Amino acid sequence: MAIEGGCYCGEIRYVSKNPAQGQLQCHCRECQYITGGNPNAIMIVPEKGFRVIKGTPASFARKDLERPVTRFFCATCGTAIGTRSPARPGSFIIKIGTLDDPSGFQPQMAIFTIDQQPYHHVPEGIPTHHRRP
Ligand SMILES: [Zn+2]
Ligand SMILES: [Zn+2]
Numbered sequence: 001m002a003i004e005g006g007c008y009c010g011e012i013r014y015v016s017k018n019p020a021q022g023q024l025q026c027h028c029r030e031c032q033y034i035t036g037g038n039p040n041a042i043m044i045v046p047e048k049g050f051r052v053i054k055g056t057p058a059s060f061a062r063k064d065l066e067r068p069v070t071r072f073f074c075a076t077c078g079t080a081i082g083t084r085s086p087a088r089p090g091s092f093i094i095k096i097g098t099l100d101d102p103s104g105f106q107p108q109m110a111i112f113t114i115d116q117q118p119y120h121h122v123p124e125g126i127p128t129h130h131r132r133p
Contacts, residue, residue: 003045005099006054007079013054014081014094016045021091023105027120028112034071034080034095039120041096041105047084050092057081087132109133 003020006013020043031040057072067086073079083093096105110122114130122128 003043003094003099005081005094007074007077007081007098009074009077009079011055011076012052012057012074012079012081014050014052014098016051016092016094017049018046020045023096023107024109024111025107025122026111027114027116029115031112032115032117037117037119039110039116041102041107042083043094043096043099043105044088044091045094047090047092050094 001019003016004014022044023042024044025039025041027039032038034040055074058075059070059072061068061070069083069085071083072081074081079098080095081098082095085091085093096102107123107126109126110116110128111132112130113122113128116122127133
């Protein structure tokens with residue numbers, strides 16, 4: 001079943017023909033900027049089969065980092081759509097909040113808990129990692 005989603009204003013739409021390879025939540029400080037404070041809920045899909053079908057997302061990558069991730073967002077409404085990471089070649093990382101149906105999110109692990117804030121929730125029983133596994 002295809003995974004579909006888009007930004008808040010509807011200018012950007014995407015589809016992934018393939019199911020998620022993984023679902024996780026990221027507590028890193030960077031994600032806190034993107035989400036407004038909470039951990040990021042993300043899903044990893046194969047880049048092959050992932051396609052933006054409407055609009056062109058703007059992108060941003062920090063110049064001061066050696067291997068920065070590239071963040072894609074809607075230039076009109078500001079919604080963060082997802083990320084391409086040098087740590088995960090061949091994959092696209094989708095922000096769960098942009099899915100048409102975000103209700104099925106089930107994180108398999110929590111990463112970068114080194115930056116976890118006291119008000120961040122981690123579901124019971126999932127592995128946590130200070131950085132990456
Ligand atoms: Zn938008
Ligand atoms: Zn993060």
